[in-house]
Amino acid sequence: MLRTLDPDQPVVTITVDGAPVGAFAGETVAACLMRHGLVPTRVTPSGRPRAPYCLMGACFECTVELDGRTHVQACLTPVRDGMVICRNLPE
Amino acid sequence: MPQPARIEPAADLVVIGAGPAGMAAAVEARRHGLAVTVLDDQPAAGGQILRGIARRHHIRYEPWGQPLADAFATSGARHVAGAAVWARDGDAILFGQEGRTCRIRARATLVATGSMERPVVVPGNTLPGVVTVGALQSFLKGSGAVPDGPFVLAGCGPLLLLTALQLATAGAPPTAIVDTMPRGRWRAAMAGAAGLLGDMPLALKGISLIARVRLAGIPVHRHATELRVLGTDRAEGLAFRADGENRTIAAGLVALHDGVVPHDQLAVSLGCESRFDPALGSYRMVTDADGRSSLPDVWIAGDGAAIAGGYLATLSGSLAALDVARSAGRIDAAEHARLATPLAAERRRRLRARAFVDALYAPTLSAAAAPDAALLCRCEEVTVGQARAAIAAGARGTRQLKAATRCGMGPCQGRQCTLSVVNLLARELGDGADLVRPSLRTPGRPVTVAELAASHEGHGHTGSDA
Ligand code: FES
Numbered sequence: 001m002l003r004t005l006d007p008d009q010p011v012v013t014i015t016v017d018g019a020p021v022g023a024f025a026g027e028t029v030a031a032c033l034m035r036h037g038l039v040p041t042r043v044t045p046s047g048r049p050r051a052p053y054c055l056m057g058a059c060f061e062c063t064v065e066l067d068g069r070t071h072v073q074a075c076l077t078p079v080r081d082g083m084v085i086c087r088n089l090p091e
Numbered sequence: 092m093p094q095p096a097r098i099e100p101a102a103d104l105v106v107i108g109a110g111p112a113g114m115a116a117a118v119e120a121r122r123h124g125l126a127v128t129v130l131d132d133q134p135a136a137g138g139q140i141l142r143g144i145a146r147r148h149h150i151r152y153e154p155w156g157q158p159l160a161d162a163f164a165t166s167g168a169r170h171v172a173g174a175a176v177w178a179r180d181g182d183a184i185l186f187g188q189e190g191r192t193c194r195i196r197a198r199a200t201l202v203a204t205g206s207m208e209r210p211v212v213v214p215g216n217t218l219p220g221v222v223t224v225g226a227l228q229s230f231l232k233g234s235g236a237v238p239d240g241p242f243v244l245a246g247c248g249p250l251l252l253l254t255a256l257q258l259a260t261a262g263a264p265p266t267a268i269v270d271t272m273p274r275g276r277w278r279a280a281m282a283g284a285a286g287l288l289g290d291m292p293l294a295l296k297g298i299s300l301i302a303r304v305r306l307a308g309i310p311v312h313r314h315a316t317e318l319r320v321l322g323t324d325r326a327e328g329l330a331f332r333a334d335g336e337n338r339t340i341a342a343g344l345v346a347l348h349d350g351v352v353p354h355d356q357l358a359v360s361l362g363c364e365s366r367f368d369p370a371l372g373s374y375r376m377v378t379d380a381d382g383r384s385s386l387p388d389v390w391i392a393g394d395g396a397a398i399a400g401g402y403l404a405t406l407s408g409s410l411a412a413l414d415v416a417r418s419a420g421r422i423d424a425a426e427h428a429r430l431a432t433p434l435a436a437e438r439r440r441r442l443r444a445r446a447f448v449d450a451l452y453a454p455t456l457s458a459a460a461a462p463d464a465a466l467l468c469r470c471e472e473v474t475v476g477q478a479r480a481a482i483a484a485g486a487r488g489t490r491q492l493k494a495a496t497r498c499g500m501g502p503c504q505g506r507q508c509t510l511s512v513v514n515l516l517a518r519e520l521g522d523g524a525d526l527v528r529p530s531l532r533t534p535g536r537p538v539t540v541a542e543l544a545a546s547h548e549g550h551g552h553t554g555s556d557a
Binding site: 001002003004005006009024026027028031032034035039040041044045046048049050051052053054055056057058059060061063069071072075076077078 | 132133134139146147149173175189190207208217218219220221222223225226229230231233234235236237238239240261262324325343344354469470472501502503506507
């Protein structure tokens with residue numbers, strides 16, 4: 001869905017749903033997930049897929065579990081090496 | 092056991108939001124010796140318009156942006172990034188940072204939370220791959236990322252044109268622009284055209300933007316209606332009507348936009364008064380010319396109070412800071428007048444251009460005109476049809492609609508649906524609609540029970556808090 005303009009940025013590794021994912025040190029978790037096509041980020045009670053929408057903290061569609069904290073807004077969080085992320089997807 | 096709240100050193104002025112208004116206010120307040128802490132929920136200072144100004148960038152910022160960012164960085168104001176403010180408790184501000192509850196005493200509080208995009212209600216607007224145009228700005232400026240593959244920008248507003256150009260310049264031109272401005276808007280807006288003389292730089296910027304989009308060769312479909320995002324699990328394209336024909340454009344990303352409105356949920360949840368402005372289809376916060384809100388010791392500046400754009404936000408931020416400095420006794424009335432008068436005069440003059448801009452870019456994709464199947468409340472999954480049915484069954488105001496449909500009761504706390512609901516009520520009921528804003532209870536954003544519990548006990552800094 002997205003590509004980077006800065007491919008020479010330092011790369012770190014985060015874990016998404018148990019799998020390692022390469023991330024650029026300067027990007028947000030939401031940008032990283034979308035760059036890798038890792039959507040949806042959550043599924044609604046009625047089963048509809050959702051993904052980051054506003055990227056400024058106003059819609060809460062991007063919430064994930066991050067290092068054990070629930071409902072963290074991925075669009076407000078810069079990636080950090082070793083972060084562990086779980087999307088809110090049904091089993 | 093919850094972790095106790097971290098107590099931050101008290102401040103003369105706590106600014107909430109590190110965009111143009113907040114940065115300008117912090118710089119001005121520091122000039123007069125006030126201790127200033129700026130709390131901002133974004134990863135870096137700049138707000139939306141100056142997002143990413145401190146990182147390697149791929150766009151040209153407004154000419155006033157870099158000087159402001161530099162002045163802020165060296166002002167001596169304390170900047171707390173990633174700080175999500177959720178309440179005011181007496182003279183203390185409560186906020187969360189990485190799950191930790193923090194508390195700071197504020198002699199004065201300035202809310203400078205900026206704008207957000209007006210909710211767009213079209214069928215398919217919740218599919219993954221549908222984003223706001225502002226989201227594309229955020230990817231580009233904050234993360235150095237651009238759409239990969241075909242994408243379209245749809246809707247109306249200067250930000251849409253600006254984003255199309257910035258992306259084209261960065262090597263990622265949109266497949267097409269689907270412009271929803273109805274025929275006759277330019278003629279209708281002309282009534283306010285004389286006001287443009289008050290802000291010639293703005294008028295010239297607008298004209299050059301339109302000309303440059305033409306030059307860039309981006310296909311534009313004008314006067315488009317009946318927008319519908321295609322796809323089942325992901326966005327696959329956009330369908331619409333233009334020039335009397337049904338058209339579709341295949342795209343993996345569909346970016347929607349219909350202008351901006353104050354991002355005012357925090358001010359409202361603190362208890363500040365706001366008023367509905369039918370011409371804008373949105374609320375504006377009640378303030379005086381210095382930004383004083385309806386609450387003692389709380390000021391509101393910039394687009395978070397009423398939309399006027401980034402540069403005017405810097406003026407209103409400075410004016411609010413000068414008023415805070417005067418009330419704190421740091422400057423006397425004469426000094427205040429000397430510093431504030433020219434800023435206030437410039438602000439008044441440039442505000443005269445708003446009538447034209449607001450008329451030209453009045454909402455085009457609001458829930459009032461949407462088909463029943465479109466989703467109005469993203470969080471609680473309420474359709475426009477369900478809201479219309481509730482109105483037909485007797486709901487007259489926002490509170491009754493909320494009770495009947497649950498819309499506005501999810502985690503976004505009405506950010507994405509309140510204006511849709513209000514405009515739908517106004518359209519369906521005319522003068523019979525009750526447009527009083529639903530009250531927003533503290534906390535101003537979702538918090539966990541542990542965070543809430545922590546706010547009642549604290550340790551850390553003592554000093555002036557002891
Ligand atoms: S994408 Fe809207 S809150 Fe994160």
